[in-house]
Amino acid sequence: MSEYRSETYLLQLIKSNFTVSGKFKVKQGSDVLMDLDLNNIKFKNCMILGGDFCSSIFRNCTFDNVLFKDLALVGVNFDNCDFIECKFSNIQPGFSMKDCNVGGLIITQESF
DSSP: OOSOBOHHHHHHHHHHOSEEEEEEEOOTTOOTTTTOEEESOEEEEEEEESOBOTTOEEESOEEEEEEEESOBOTTOEEESOEEESEEEESOBOOOEEESOEESOEEEEOOOO
């Protein structure tokens, strides 16, 4: 799949599925991903570009081959999550991790 899906579709997947995969692009200024309480969601082969997950909680989630790019993670909590070959690129940091398993997580700031 080369085409990006919307943040609305991403939110629908999060609320209805236990596995989220694909490419998603969030509109600048969108707040639909803020203040979420996400439990037992598996993100696999997933790319999320843009957006704001501020004040969200990821609990017992798995991130397998996931790229978060150009987004905000201020006040985000990752509790008991697994990270497998993931990358955070050009993120606005401020997240915390508690009891997480990290099998590969790269955090970078890339030039434009």
